[in-house]
Amino acid sequence: MIWKAVKQIVRTGICTEAAPDIGDAAQAEVARIQAELLGILGQALSIREVDAGSCNGCELEINALGNPYYNLEGLGIRFVASPRHADLLLVTGPVSRNMETALKRTYDATPEPKLVVAVGDCGCDGGIFGESYASCGRVANVIPVDEVVPGCPPPPLAILRGILKAVRRRIAESANAHK
Amino acid sequence: MQIPGLELEFDALPAPVPIWHAQVTPQHWQSAATAVHAAGGRLLALWAGSSIDPSGTDTSLAPVPACMCAAYVVLEGAFWLSLPLLKKEGRWVYPDLSAVFLSATRMQRAAADLSGVQAQGAQDVRPWLNHGAWPVDHYPLQQHPDGLAVVAPTELQNYPFVHVDGDGVHEIAVGPVHAGVIEPGHFRFSVVGEKVLRLEQRLGYTHKGIEQRMTQLPAMEAHRLAGRVSGDSTVAYAWAYCMALESATHTVIPPRAAWLRALMLERERVANHLGDLGALGNDAAFAFGLAQFSRLRENWLRGSQAVFGHRLMMDCVRPGGVSVDPDRAQSNLLIDQCDSLEKEVHTLFDIYESHAGLQDRFVTTGRVLPELASRLGLTGLAGRASSQTWDLRCDHPFVPYSDLPVAMATHHNGDVAARVAVRFDEVFESLRLIRRMLGDLPAGDIVCPVVLTQQAARGAGWVEGWRGEVFVALELAGANLANRIERCHLHDPSWQNWPVLEHAIMGNIVADFPLINKSFNLSYSGQDL
Numbered sequence: 001m002i003w004k005a006v007k008q009i010v011r012t013g014i015c016t017e018a019a020p021d022i023g024d025a026a027q028a029e030v031a032r033i034q035a036e037l038l039g040i041l042g043q044a045l046s047i048r049e050v051d052a053g054s055c056n057g058c059e060l061e062i063n064a065l066g067n068p069y070y071n072l073e074g075l076g077i078r079f080v081a082s083p084r085h086a087d088l089l090l091v092t093g094p095v096s097r098n099m100e101t102a103l104k105r106t107y108d109a110t111p112e113p114k115l116v117v118a119v120g121d122c123g124c125d126g127g128i129f130g131e132s133y134a135s136c137g138r139v140a141n142v143i144p145v146d147e148v149v150p151g152c153p154p155p156p157l158a159i160l161r162g163i164l165k166a167v168r169r170r171i172a173e174s175a176n177a178h179k
Numbered sequence: 180m181q182i183p184g185l186e187l188e189f190d191a192l193p194a195p196v197p198i199w200h201a202q203v204t205p206q207h208w209q210s211a212a213t214a215v216h217a218a219g220g221r222l223l224a225l226w227a228g229s230s231i232d233p234s235g236t237d238t239s240l241a242p243v244p245a246c247m248c249a250a251y252v253v254l255e256g257a258f259w260l261s262l263p264l265l266k267k268e269g270r271w272v273y274p275d276l277s278a279v280f281l282s283a284t285r286m287q288r289a290a291a292d293l294s295g296v297q298a299q300g301a302q303d304v305r306p307w308l309n310h311g312a313w314p315v316d317h318y319p320l321q322q323h324p325d326g327l328a329v330v331a332p333t334e335l336q337n338y339p340f341v342h343v344d345g346d347g348v349h350e351i352a353v354g355p356v357h358a359g360v361i362e363p364g365h366f367r368f369s370v371v372g373e374k375v376l377r378l379e380q381r382l383g384y385t386h387k388g389i390e391q392r393m394t395q396l397p398a399m400e401a402h403r404l405a406g407r408v409s410g411d412s413t414v415a416y417a418w419a420y421c422m423a424l425e426s427a428t429h430t431v432i433p434p435r436a437a438w439l440r441a442l443m444l445e446r447e448r449v450a451n452h453l454g455d456l457g458a459l460g461n462d463a464a465f466a467f468g469l470a471q472f473s474r475l476r477e478n479w480l481r482g483s484q485a486v487f488g489h490r491l492m493m494d495c496v497r498p499g500g501v502s503v504d505p506d507r508a509q510s511n512l513l514i515d516q517c518d519s520l521e522k523e524v525h526t527l528f529d530i531y532e533s534h535a536g537l538q539d540r541f542v543t544t545g546r547v548l549p550e551l552a553s554r555l556g557l558t559g560l561a562g563r564a565s566s567q568t569w570d571l572r573c574d575h576p577f578v579p580y581s582d583l584p585v586a587m588a589t590h591h592n593g594d595v596a597a598r599v600a601v602r603f604d605e606v607f608e609s610l611r612l613i614r615r616m617l618g619d620l621p622a623g624d625i626v627c628p629v630v631l632t633q634q635a636a637r638g639a640g641w642v643e644g645w646r647g648e649v650f651v652a653l654e655l656a657g658a659n660l661a662n663r664i665e666r667c668h669l670h671d672p673s674w675q676n677w678p679v680l681e682h683a684i685m686g687n688i689v690a691d692f693p694l695i696n697k698s699f700n701l702s703y704s705g706q707d708l
Contacts, residue, residue, distance in 0.1 A: 004530050005467055015474055049360045053385045055704045056362050057410025057491060060454070063360050064480070067473035081358035096707075097312030097332055098384045099363055102355045128404050133313045133330040134388030153410065155490060 015068035044076040045167065048086035048110065052103045052139065053129075054093030057153040058120040062090065064156045077163070083107075088115040088166065090159075091143075094122040094129040095136040107143040115166045117147045119159055124148040146170065182251070182258055184214040189258055194426040195437075195577035197256025198639045202246075205274055208262045211251070212279040220253035221556055221569070224674070225276065225286035227294035227320065228261055229654045229666035247273040247296055248668070250639075250650060256575060257641055259652060264296060275300040282556040282675045285706075293320045293390065308383040308707065311336040324394040324663070343369035343377050351689065355384045359693075362703035366692075373688040378681045385707040393667040398424060398631060398655055399498050401664060405651065406493050408669050409705035414440070414447040415644030416651075416669065417496035423653035423667075424498050427638025428631055433624040436500030437578040442513075442616045443492045443501070445609040448645035449520070450479050450491075452602040452609075455700050459599055460531065462694040463540035471527055475520060482516045485509070500626030510617045517610045528603050541596035545683040545695030548593050557679045559647015559672040561699050564601045565593035571643035583615050598698040605645075631655070631662040646702065647672025671705030 051059055065072040072078070080086050083106045095103055107116070118139035121127040126137035139145050146169065149162035180189045180199045187207055189199030203211060215221070228248040246261040264271040275298040276283040287298040288307035295318035297304070306315070313319065313330045322328065342350075348371055355363035365381040389408060393401055405420030406413040418440050425432060453476040460468020480490040486509045487495050495503050505513065531537060547557060552565035562569060572585040588604035590597035632655075640651040650670040656663045680699050684692055 004526070004533070008471065008526055008530065009467065012471065012474065048356075050356055051360075051362045051385070053387050053704075054362070055407040055410040056702065057407065057413070057493070059360055059362065060411060060491065063454070064473070064477060066469075067477045068470055069474065069477050079360055083356075093385065094387055096385055096387045098308075098310045098386055098707075099355065100312075100332075101335055102363065102384070106356050128407055129387045129389070129392060132327070132388040132391060133317070133319050134386050134391075152407075152493065153491070155484075 015071075044078060045088060045163075046078060046080045046086045047088045047090050047163070048080055048083045048106065049090045050092070050103055050106050052091055052093040052099040052123075052142075053096030053135065054120060054122060058092035058123075061153045061156050062092070062119065062159060065159060070156050070160060072160070083109040084111065086110050086114070088117060088163065089143075090117050090119055090163070091139045091145075092119045092123055093139075094126045094131075095139055095142045097134055097136060100136055100142055103139075103142055113170065115147075115170055116143060116145045117149060117162050117166050118145045119149045119162065120154060121150055121152045124150050127152065180255070182211055182214050182220075182253060183218045183255075185211055187211065192259070192426050192637065192639050193429050194422060194639055194641070196422075196571065196575045196641045198259060198426075198641060199256065200259040200261070200637060200639075203260045203262050205262065205265065208247075208249070208260065209274050211258070211260055212249070212276050215251040215253055215258075216279050218253050220251050221558065222276070222280035222282055222675075223250040223252045223257055223648070224650050224652070224668065224670035225249050225283050225290065226652065226668040226670070227290045227296045228652070228668070247290070248652065249276065250652065250670075252569070254574075257639070257650070259639060267299075271296045272299045274298070277301055277303070280556060281554070282678060285678065286674055289708075294318050295321060305339060306336065308386045309336075310338075310383060312386075319388060319391045320666070322391065324391070327391075338381055340367050340379050340381070341377070345371075347371050348376065364703050368689060368692070370689055373690070375684050375687055375689055375692070378684045378692075380677055380681060382677065382703060383707050385704045387707075389708045390666075390668065393669075394664050396664065398662055398664050399629065401667065402497055403494055405667075405669060406496070408708065409671060409673075409702040410491060410493075411451055411702065412447065412644045412646060412649060412671075412705065413491055413493045414443045414496060415642050415649045417494070418444060419640035419642040419649045419651040420653070420667070420669070421496055421498050422640030422642065423638040423651040424640075424655075425629060425638070426640065427636040427653055427655050428629050430499060430627065430629050432500050433627055434578060434621040435504075435623045436625050436627070438616055438620050439501045439504070439625060440496055441579050442613060442620075443487065443495055444642065444644070445613050445616070446479070446483060447492065449606055449609045449613075450476055450483070451645045451700075452606045453479060453524075455697065456527075456531075456599065456602055456606075458697050458700075459541075459595070459694065460537065462697050463537050465534065465537050468527070468531065468537075471523075475523055479516065479520065482513060486513060497626065499629040500624070502626070504625045510620070514614055514617050517614050521607065521610050524603070524606055531599070531603075538596065540691070540694060541599055542592075542594060544595040544691050545687060545698060546592070546594040547679055547683050549591060551682060552593060552679065555679045555682065556675045558675045560601055560605070560645065561598060561676050561679070562647065563588060564590045564597035566591045569648075571641060571648050579616060582619070583612055585612065595694055595698040631658065633658045635665075644672070646700070647676070669708065671702050673701040673703075673706040676701050677706060
């Protein structure tokens with residue numbers, strides 16, 4: 001059995017580098033973003049994902065970040081199980097009123113300095129669901145947001161770019177503060 | 180048309196699948212449930228409806244719940260019953276169905292929260308979707324869509340979970356924010372040591388007012404919202420909504436449009452099954468499976484992006500047809516994708532099958548025996564893995580399935596392994612169907628005009644999504660009220676299957692819950708609405 005698996009692994013090769021299927025331009029961008037993230041952070045980035053009411057479309061694309069093409073773990077970025085271990089909250093959905101308290105508590109439980117990236121059209125502006133008796137609308141209506149990633153849902157690369165932008169901005173800000 | 184064993188005439192709704200409708204009395208309401216149950220039928224959906232009268236001219240967008248609706252499935256097709264509500268002691272009431280169909284319980288609780296209708300005689304009347312976000316005497320689906328009041332949220336309610344007492348019994352509370360990248364919900368386990376005695380779910384966290392929002396959208400644009408009820412089933416929902424709209428407007432879509440919808444539906448099925456097969460391997464500590472299947476899923480989604488312009492094919496199904504028409508080169512790309520994927524999945528199937536450690540985790544875990552599945556109304560993919568042999572594509576094949584017979588995938592073990600096996604079988608079957616569809620795709624238009632009717636109208640859509648059957652019941656006002664959506668109920672198969680998961684975990688160890696949960700992979704958003 002194990003030989004079959006090994007054979008399949010060898011045959012598959014390393015998609016992250018080879019990636020024959022995506023086309024050169026997109027692949028170069030993945031590599032550049034990956035290098036930049038490592039350069040900026042110099043350490044692992046821990047992300048706590050919070051679905052605050054999404055349709056689960058954004059979750060599908062966030063999960064795709066873990067596939068061999070985007071290889072999030074290979075960059076030292078990982079999803080952690082608790083906000084107490086997280087540097088960054090990745091929040092999706094229009095924030096449902098039923099999730100408002102849970103989202104605030106998750107935010108409060110995340111140690112400073114913390115970053116928040118709102119993913120998807122709903123997270124950016126409430127999307128098609130808007131604000132209602134059941135929906136608080138965009139994530140920024142409930143907790144402070146550093147970066148938004150529009151799209152319905154945004155493709156994995158856009159989400160990765162949003163994470164990078166939030167981290168980069170924070171680092172620039174703290175550099176200015178120390179001047 | 181009649182339900183077997185019930186003297187009541189139903190009118191056919193114009194839809195590609197057999198669906199009938201009738202107004203009923205409280206007596207018929209209950210005898211219909213008993214008759215369906217006796218005939219081996221199932222409860223498909225239950226919701227509080229609106230007041231349209233297709234024969235009359237007017238209906239105001241009335242702020243009272245007009246009727247309670249139930250949809251049943253028997254061998255002949257689906258039956259939609261509307262029961263005018265009775266007012267009793269100042270409350271709108273209807274007879275309880277949960278005594279006949281257990282799966283009615285949560286749907287009745289949701290209807291009480293949203294429309295203020297009470298099931299008389301029901302055992303469990305705890306709130307379901309309202310966690311305190313809106314006052315208990317405010318009913319979101321009874322508000323006029325043009326004059327929605329600002330609702331002040333109330334205090335979060337303390338939910339009365341059922342407690343299990345006994346020596347060494349303790350509780351594990353999980354959620355709503357889960358450890359993985361998944362949707363929010365709360366699970367309360369009562370355990371002894373590692374063994375789960377009881378699980379109680381509390382859902383509704385992603386309730387974002389979809390059904391009220393529906394009444395604010397023009398009928399010709401609401402398919403976009405329908406396609407966002409559960410993102411993983413966007414094609415199924417958009418199709419079910421469009422089918423309902425086309426049914427209400429007596430529209431027959433061009434054959435090529437129907438074939439392309441089915442092509443996207445099967446691609447959605449494959450995409451989700453690939454994701455699940457990888458995640459199931461991972462939850463059984465076989466990370467190789469996740470790496471391989473997530474790679475295949477990514478390739479597949481890129482194919483959708485290249486041909487349909489969207490990785491999940493959102494908004495590609497539209498009223499009257501579809502919005503994308505693949506050319507020859509794109510068709511060839513999709514066929515090539517099927518060929519290469521099939522080869523890879525065969526390799527992975529062999530590896531999964533012969534991996535003793537993996538099979539040890541899969542086999543007999545999270546078992547739902549056919550008898551229990553039937554009693555609880557387990558449906559869709561999970562149902563088929565427990566011998567519940569229903570698949571709309573086979574039972575009532577509409578275009579294009581009428582030309583492409585589907586081999587139903589079933590299993591009788593009802594464990595995680597069975598749900599894995601059904602997924603593998605369905606991937607191979609869908610690949611076969613996709614190739615046939617692309618080969619035999621009829622020429623012609625991909626969309627036709629949808630003309631809204633003068634009179635108020637009712638329509639229904641019913642589609643076998645990857646998780647199970649998606650059902651949409653649509654009631655449109657007449658031209659005098661700008662053909663507004665009076666009521667649109669969107670039903671996810673997760674309503675039926677979530678309660679069964681509570682049974683599937685019993686007697687298993689806590690550590691197997693993620694695996695069992697994943698093997699069902701139910702939608703939170705789809706049932707929370």
